[in-house]
Amino acid sequence: MQANNHNDQSDKSPVVQLTFKDRCALIQLCNKPVNALSQQVRSELLDAIKRATENADCHAIIITSDLALFSAGADISEFSTGNLSPMLPEVLNTIENCPKPVIAAVNGSAFGGGLELALACHYRISFAKNKVGLPEVHLGILPGAGGTQRLPRLLDTQSALDMIVSGAPTPVSAINSVFDKTLDSAQEVVKAAFDFIDEAISKGPRPTRAVSLSMNEEKAALFSQYAEGVEQKAKGFFAPLKCVEAVKAAYENNFEGGLKREAELFMACMETPQARAQQHFFFAERAASHLADIDKALETRDVKSVAIIGAGTMGGGIAMNFANVGIPVKLLELKPEALDKGLGIIRKNYENSAKKGKLTAEQVEQRMSLLSGTTSYDDLADVDLVIEAVFEKMSVKKEVFSALDKVCKPGAILASNTSTLDINEIAQATSRPEDVIGLHFFSPANVMELLEIVRAEKTADDVIKTAMQLAKTIRKVGVLVGVCFGFVGNRMIEVYGREANRLMLEGASPEQVDRVITEFGLPMGPFTMGDMAGLDIGYFVRQSRQSFIQHDPSYCVVADELVEAGRVGLKAGKGVYLYENGSRKPIPDPQVMEIAKRKAQELGIEQREISDQEILERCIYPLINEGAEILKEGIAQRASDIDVIYVYGYGFPVFRGGPMKYADEVGLEHILARMTHYQNKLGDYGQHWFEASSLLRELVETNKDFSSLN
Numbered sequence: 166m167q168a169n170n171h172n173d174q175s176d177k178s179p180v181v182q183l184t185f186k187d188r189c190a191l192i193q194l195c196n197k198p199v200n201a202l203s204q205q206v207r208s209e210l211l212d213a214i215k216r217a218t219e220n221a222d223c224h225a226i227i228i229t230s231d232l233a234l235f236s237a238g239a240d241i242s243e244f245s246t247g248n249l250s251p252m253l254p255e256v257l258n259t260i261e262n263c264p265k266p267v268i269a270a271v272n273g274s275a276f277g278g279g280l281e282l283a284l285a286c287h288y289r290i291s292f293a294k295n296k297v298g299l300p301e302v303h304l305g306i307l308p309g310a311g312g313t314q315r316l317p318r319l320l321d322t323q324s325a326l327d328m329i330v331s332g333a334p335t336p337v338s339a340i341n342s343v344f345d346k347t348l349d350s351a352q353e354v355v356k357a358a359f360d361f362i363d364e365a366i367s368k369g370p371r372p373t374r375a376v377s378l379s380m381n382e383e384k385a386a387l388f389s390q391y392a393e394g395v396e397q398k399a400k401g402f403f404a405p406l407k408c409v410e411a412v413k414a415a416y417e418n419n420f421e422g423g424l425k426r427e428a429e430l431f432m433a434c435m436e437t438p439q440a441r442a443q444q445h446f447f448f449a450e451r452a453a454s455h456l457a458d459i460d461k462a463l464e465t466r467d468v469k470s471v472a473i474i475g476a477g478t479m480g481g482g483i484a485m486n487f488a489n490v491g492i493p494v495k496l497l498e499l500k501p502e503a504l505d506k507g508l509g510i511i512r513k514n515y516e517n518s519a520k521k522g523k524l525t526a527e528q529v530e531q532r533m534s535l536l537s538g539t540t541s542y543d544d545l546a547d548v549d550l551v552i553e554a555v556f557e558k559m560s561v562k563k564e565v566f567s568a569l570d571k572v573c574k575p576g577a578i579l580a581s582n583t584s585t586l587d588i589n590e591i592a593q594a595t596s597r598p599e600d601v602i603g604l605h606f607f608s609p610a611n612v613m614e615l616l617e618i619v620r621a622e623k624t625a626d627d628v629i630k631t632a633m634q635l636a637k638t639i640r641k642v643g644v645l646v647g648v649c650f651g652f653v654g655n656r657m658i659e660v661y662g663r664e665a666n667r668l669m670l671e672g673a674s675p676e677q678v679d680r681v682i683t684e685f686g687l688p689m690g691p692f693t694m695g696d697m698a699g700l701d702i703g704y705f706v707r708q709s710r711q712s713f714i715q716h717d718p719s720y721c722v723v724a725d726e727l728v729e730a731g732r733v734g735l736k737a738g739k740g741v742y743l744y745e746n747g748s749r750k751p752i753p754d755p756q757v758m759e760i761a762k763r764k765a766q767e768l769g770i771e772q773r774e775i776s777d778q779e780i781l782e783r784c785i786y787p788l789i790n791e792g793a794e795i796l797k798e799g800i801a802q803r804a805s806d807i808d809v810i811y812v813y814g815y816g817f818p819v820f821r822g823g824p825m826k827y828a829d830e831v832g833l834e835h836i837l838a839r840m841t842h843y844q845n846k847l848g849d850y851g852q853h854w855f856e857a858s859s860l861l862r863e864l865v866e867t868n869k870d871f872s873s874l875n
């Protein structure tokens with residue numbers, strides 16, 4: 166786990182500064198990078214409060230930050246190290262019980278324990294646009310340092326519940342009752358706190374706990390209605406309902422009783438697999454942006470203008486990402502009609518967003534004005550980055566890259582959005598393979614947050630670093646991967662899709678498979694996903710990969726027959742499922758099971774009743790096994806990167822942490838045992854497809870798990 170852990174005994178530079186000034190103690194937190202409230206911060210803070218309390222010349226205390234942020238809350242990396250005294254609730258109780266008035270000068274964002282610290286002070290000063298919040302729920306826990314008890318004492322019940330259950334950052338201007346003064350800018354906050362001293366001294370300490378709360382019928386109804394809504398929305402998560410329970414406890418108990426209940430619920434959350442998964446994912450997301458073998462000091466290239474080759478489904482969506490952040494884009498097509506069509510679709514997408522109130526008419530025009538079309542490569546001479554999104558055919562890709570090589574300026578980055586082709590081979594079509602990289606967007610490219618950044622053999626480090634930074638600029642989550650068929654995401658999903666199709670031949674219905682997968686937590690099952698993406702996509706991939714699948718006569722045979730009969734999915738109104746009158750609601754079609762039955766007979770596969778457990782294991786375990794192969798080959802930098810790809814690219818439930826974290830949680834020994842079981846049970850099919858990865862075996866033999874590879 167990488168983290169902002171400053172508990173290292175060798176790192177003894179102070180992280181809390183105390184100065185006495187104008188009858189007042191100024192306590193500044195300075196624990197870079199985010200003022201996480203580590204053990205060192207907590208003990209120095211406690212010590213500073215003690216010294217300020219004992220100093221007879223000091224009549225008030227201001228707590229603020231020396232960084233741009235007030236505090237990001239508890240040090241999450243300490244969660245796995247057990248209790249480290251002094252604990253945050255104890256420090257905050259000491260602050261609240263301080264006999265001298267304590268003012269929180271919240272001069273930057275305050276999250277989790279950071280906001281709880283401010284809530285425990287007697288007065289709070291901030292600025293209107295500042296963002297504060299209690300995001301603990303995203304870590305599978307709840308605010309455990311009095312947040313669920315103090316916030317409802319300063320804010321109406323509904324808003325307190327919303328903040329705690331959603332974990333969303335909230336502007337200070339939206340929760341005025343929590344603050345005593347709200348300034349216009351961060352720079353004014355500390356001065357305003359000093360100006361406030363006289364008032365604070367004359368009023369004296371004002372502990373939040375002194376506000377009394379009580380339950381009544383109306384509130385009880387609010388809580389039960391709120392809990393019902395949360396139960397519906399947050400399936401699979403443990404913490405959201407516990408958040409509601411903890412806030413409710415504030416109304417059912419006195420302050421001490423409420424705190425006790427909060428602590429119990431906090432511990433209950435902390436011990437769940439969901440909390441482990443969500444905390445793993447917090448660090449996984451951040452680790453993904455770290456490039457293990459690239460010099461941190463390396464300069465990136467400027468990307469101020471972009472060209473996209475191909476204004477089709479992907480090209481149009483990719484172009485929108487850049488226009489959305491103010492970067493001009495040239496779209497190149499071979500024919501003007503194709504350009505008009507592509508630009509027309511982009512306009513329609515923006516106008517739809519405007520209809521939903523997400524954009525103003527002015528913003529639509531401003532974004533469209535950043536997009537221009539061309540049919541001539543000469544117009545691309547000055548662009549900083551080109552992204553190719555033409556047909557998935559090597560010969561066409563090579564033609565495009567060779568044309569780009571001739572016109573693009575030196576240093577321009579040449580990227581391909583290919584989903585399956587070898588980027589090393591594409592790079593060879595140019596005289597500058599070091600400038601060539603894969604930028605694999607997911608469909609719809611203007612919506613999906615994942616971006617696989619594909620490092621080819623010769624890609625220069627600064628090109629990779631630039632791509633990683635660019636992902637942030639266009640609000641994507643960039644993950645570095647290597648070249649192989651399908652890269653990380655699609656290579657693993659192929660295994661999962663194959664297994665779902667085989668299960669259908671063995672007697673499971675598409676709706677049973679889809680139900681098992683959605684109950685596991687994915688937003689849709691493999692058959693619904695296939696219909697949405699278009700069954701023809703997989704069909705064409707299979708056509709080009711005969712050598713990979715020819716030993717298996719059962720490989721996706723039902724899907725092949727459906728495509729050949731024109732049932733290509735949602736866009737045709739029929740695929741594995743039927744879709745009536747343009748609706749996206751899948752309707753099971755008994756005919757498909759008939760096809761499966763016939764094919765099974767032809768292939769000598771005995772149909773049987775298949776348990777939900779078998780479906781889950783057979784779809785998910787081979788996918789994990791493929792992840793292990795990917796790690797062994799060095800296609801992914803770390804196991805947690807695969808988790809990030811799966812959560813952002815495929816909707817793998819974050820409460821399971823991603824497939825590799827899920828595997829660690831289930832136990833690799835169990836996964837290996839089940840792979841071996843199916844290998845032996847499923848004849849030739851099992852022998853081939855259920856061969857366990859040597860990395861999986863090695864980890865089991867050495868008693869390690871995937872997290873040991875991060």
Ligand code: 3HC
Nearest residue numbers: 169201237238239240241242276277278300308309310451
């Ligand atoms: N604990 C430990 N490390 C933290 C941390 C925290 N609370 N918050 C951030 N970090 C680390 C990150 O892992 C990252 O480390 P890295 O550079 O080694 O990858 C570094 O600080 C910088 O973080 P970001 O890259 O996320 O920086 P940004 O500027 O993009 O974002 C932020 C800043 C909005 C504060 C974001 O870091 C964030 O959301 N942090 C977590 C906030 C949170 O969840 N707080 C609740 C903590 S739990 C708690 O308080 C329990 C209490 O109720 C008892």
Ligand code: NAI
Nearest residue numbers: 475476477478479480498499503554555556557583584608
């Ligand atoms: P598409 O068929 O919708 O669009 C391709 C566009 O490229 C068409 O508008 C076509 O006129 C244009 N084109 C073809 N040859 C050209 C050339 N030589 N010069 C200029 N323009 C040319 O295809 P789609 O779906 O957008 O796919 C494009 C690429 O993106 C493919 O490599 C595909 O594998 C990849 N991809 C597709 C995803 C998807 O879900 N559709 C997801 C991720 C990647």
